[in-house]
Amino acid sequence: MNISNCKLNTEYLITDVNAKETDMKDFLFTLGCYPGERVVLISRLPSMYVVDIKNSRYSIDDDLARAICLIEPMEADKEDIMERVVV
Amino acid sequence: MKIALAGNPNSGKTTLFNAITGKVEYVGNWPGVTVEKKEGSVKSSLNPGKRKMTIVDLPGAYSMSPYTSEESITRDFVRKEGPDVIINIVDATNLGRSLFFTSQLMELGIPVVIALNKSDMIQKKGIIIDTELLSELLGCPVVRTVSTKSMNNGLDFLIEAVQSVFDTKKKQQPLHIKGMKTDASKEEQEQIDKTRFSVVNEIVDRVERRRxxxxxxxxxxTIDRVVANKWLGIPIFALVIWVVFSISQSWLGPWLADLFVGWIDAFYELVESVLGENVHPVLSSLLLDGIIGGVGAVVGFLPLIMVLFFMLALLEDSGYMARVALVMDPYFKKIGLSGKSIIPMIVSTGCAIPGVMATRTIKNERQRRTTALLAPFMPCGAKLPIIALFAGVFFRDNVWVGTSMYFLAIFVIILGGLIIRKITGDTSKSYFIMELPEYRIPSIKRATISMLNRAKAFIVKAGTIILISNAVVHMLQTFNWRFQVVGTSAPETSILASIATPMAWLFIPLGFGIWQFAAAAVTGFIAKENVVGTLAVTFAITNFIDVEEFALISGGSDVMTVFGIGAVAALSYLVFNLFTPPCFAAIGSMNSEMESPKWLWGAIAFQLGMGYVLSFFVYQVGTLVTTGSVGSGFLGGLIAVLAMIGYVVYLMKKGSSKRMIPVAQEVA
Incomplete structure (x- = not known):
């Protein structure tokens, strides 16, 4: 699952950021968008997604939305892959 | 004492800078407005001790590892220029992300003071921040500020805190981040940064409560979903643009301009009566027709420009600009650009210089250079008088003339984008990401300040560059090569006419092969307002705005007859002036953003060619439609235009084949 096919207004955990440009991956990191962090999809717009990361809204295009892989927090508990404890 | 202002984009650094220094630097409500560093000194009301304090405003950055070029300005400044104190502006509504950068700044060994900005917003959002605890955990002073307010904004406490950290010389301890080292490998660095974020998260968990x-x-x-709606997005954008330009050009602007021109006319008559008959006619003509007439013709359009800047400031303050970028992104991707390219273009409708500079926020080099080439096609504020003049004189103030120029500009940009993508052979796409600022009701006060500031700059320009240009044009027109005064019977013997006439030959296929028009087009490169000024001086017309009144005072011969061209040629001349290269100052800024002589000269040639080809089609097709036969100089012009188009097609073919090679190699 990634941002382009997840549910609206639901909290997810990021499992992977597969951006083709490493610069973009680093940039997303500085925004707090990296494996283990939370993200919520706010709106689906034409070829564009509005997401909430660390209390900020960003619009990202579909290529980038597909690059950010997600998992439901419940699933993360089961698989025990997250470093961060989800409260 | 040198103080650096650093923080995340759109946290309000420039607003704070303006409030501290009393300056009026360009602000707007989207990330990436400031793209260069700016210096000022702390204003005396905040500096009772009269200490020397220089404050440097820096472009926004999310971290010490820059993503775009304007972010590297910030990193380089705090690393290399050694400021004495850093004011780190932290958006109070967004601690979790902002403190990541804070923790990096604190490792530089420079004392840091935190300005917890937008403190008024946190109450509205039901956020509670324990400032004292935050200060204790970070080990540096934290001051609440509201940089948009003029009173009780916390700036006095901020400056006090800055002075005290500077005076005490006590070293601040950076946050303890496990595994921290200076020569970390890429993997180690990633791990360190993850730890950094978790340290920051712990602090935020302790100091912040969100309701x-x-x-x-x-x-x-919900507003976002409407303005970026699949069907409504573009119509809303078109409507916004139409409102901005119709108010400035056909509604409020001209009404104010009428009022204004009355005063200029009165001033002209006053000076004329003071001079009387005793002053030498050459001197009095220079003063009246060259300086007051020429400058007056330009200044008469000031109200239009002021209204435009007021409207643009409201637009830029609202938060809508970032939404335009996301609405336009899918379309701009089709021409090889991205949504970020629209912001430089909208800024260019005010002035192309900041517009071209705004391209710094575009990461991809080819996209950045292409945007810097295309943005000046948007008619800027200085071109507004040209549009207003020709719309008023030849088209009876028809609104469609002005508006259609903006739509033609958009068409030219789309076409240009496609051509340049082909020529470069680069079809790469890049990701789009943009932080969405919150919408707010635009501040009338800020828009007024911005408008007055631009008006001041315009008047200064009119009183210097434009005044000198007009005086020079008038002198060159008054004398012949033997420095004798040219009589009214033989104006074509003047120095100006003899220089401009050979150039006018080139413009015959465009419908305005008259030396006055050629001279005006050339002085336009110094400043676009000069086009109007030079036409006023060379045709000896002082009143361009109240055309009907002019017809009355000059005994029935109106401006149109004096110009000696028809409406079609006038439209062609307008198009030529709007779509040829911008003024020298804007070309200079293209040069610094493109960082490549090849691109710069290519861009200038492209813009010249574009202006020529468009004018040619406007004049020849227009003449064919209105009179049934082609205009003068058709064949010669056609050969030139075909040669230009042919060369561009050749370059496009060459560019496409360049792209084919790597693909073929991959297949092999």
Missing amino acids: MDSSEHTFQD
Whole structure:
């Protein structure tokens, strides 16, 4: 699952950021968008997604939305892959 | 004492800078407005001790590892120029992300003071921040500020805190981050940064309480869904642009301009009566027709420009600009650009210089250079008088003349984008990401300040560059090569006419092969307002705005007859002036953003060619439609135009084949 096919207004955990440009991956990191962090999809717009990361809204295009892989927090508990404890 | 202002984009650094220094630097409500560093000194009301304090405003950055070029300005400044104190502006509504950069700044060994800005917003959002605890955990002073307010904004405490950290010389301890080292490998660095974020998260968990989670759907998100709607997005954008330009050009602007021109006319008559008959006619003509007439013709359009800047400031303050970028992104991707390219273009409708500079926020080099080439096609504020003049004189102030120029500009940009993508052979796409600022009701006060500031700059320009240009044009027109005064019977013997006439030959296929028009087009490169000024001086017309009144005072011969060209040629001349290269100052800024002589000269040639080809088609097709036969110089012009188009097609073919090679190699 990634941002382009997840549910609206639901909290997810990021499992992977597969951006083709490493610069973009680093940039997303500085925004707090990296494996283990939370993200919520706010709106689906034409070829564009509005997401909430660390209390900020960003619009990202579909290529980038597909690059950010997600998992439901419940699933993360089961698989025990997250470093961060989800409260 | 040198103080650097650093923080995340759109946290309000420049607003704070303006409030501290009393300057009026360009602000707007989207990330990436400031793209260069700016210096000022702390204003005396905040500096009772009269200490020397220089403050440097820096472009916004999310971290010490820059992503775009304007972010590297910030990193380089704090690393290399050694400021004495850093004011780190932290958006209070967004601690979790901002403190990442804070923790990096604190490792530089420079004392840091935190300005917890937008403190008024946190109450509205139901956020509680324990400032004292935050200060204790970070080990540096934290001051609440509201840089948009003029009173009780916390700036006095901020400056006090800055002075005290500077005076005490006590070393601040950076946050303890496990595994921290200076020569970390890429993997180690990633791990360090993860630890950094978790340290920051712990601090935020302790100091911040939120009543409402920010990830809930809000009214702002509903607005986003409307303005970026699949069907409404573009019509709303078109409507906004139309409102901005129709108010400035055909509604409020001309009404104010009428009023204004009355005063200029009165001033002209006053000076004329003071001079009387005793002053030498050459001197009095220079003063009246060259300087007051020429400058007056330009200044008469000032109200239009002021209204435009007022409207643009409101637009830039609202938060809508970032939404335009996301609405336009899918379309701009089709021409090889991205949504970020629209912001430089909108800024260019005010002035192309900041417009071209705004391209710094575009990461991809080819996209950045292409945007810097295309943005000046948007008619800027200085071109507004040209549009207003020709719309008024030849088209009876028809609104469609002005508006259609903006739509033609958009068409030219789309066409240009496609051509340049082909020539470069680069079809790469890049990701789009942009932070969405919150919408707010635009501040009338800020828009007024911005408008007055631009008006001041315009008047200064009119009183210097434009005044000198007009005086020079008038002198060159008054004398012949033997420095004798040219009589009214033989104006074509003047120095100006003899220089401009050979150039006018080139313009015959465009419908305005008259030396006055050629001279005006050339002085336009110094400043676009000069086009109007030079036409006023060379045709000896002082009143361009109240055309009907002019017809009355000059005994029935109106401006149109004096110009000696028809409406079609006038439209062609307008197009030529709008779509040829911008003024020298804007070309200079293209040069610094493109960082390549090849691109710069290519861009100038492209813009010249574009202006020529468009004018040619406007004049020849227009003449064919209105009179049934082609205009003068058709064949010669056609050969030139075909040669230009042919060369561009050749370059496009060459560019496409360049792209084919690597693909073929991959297949092999």
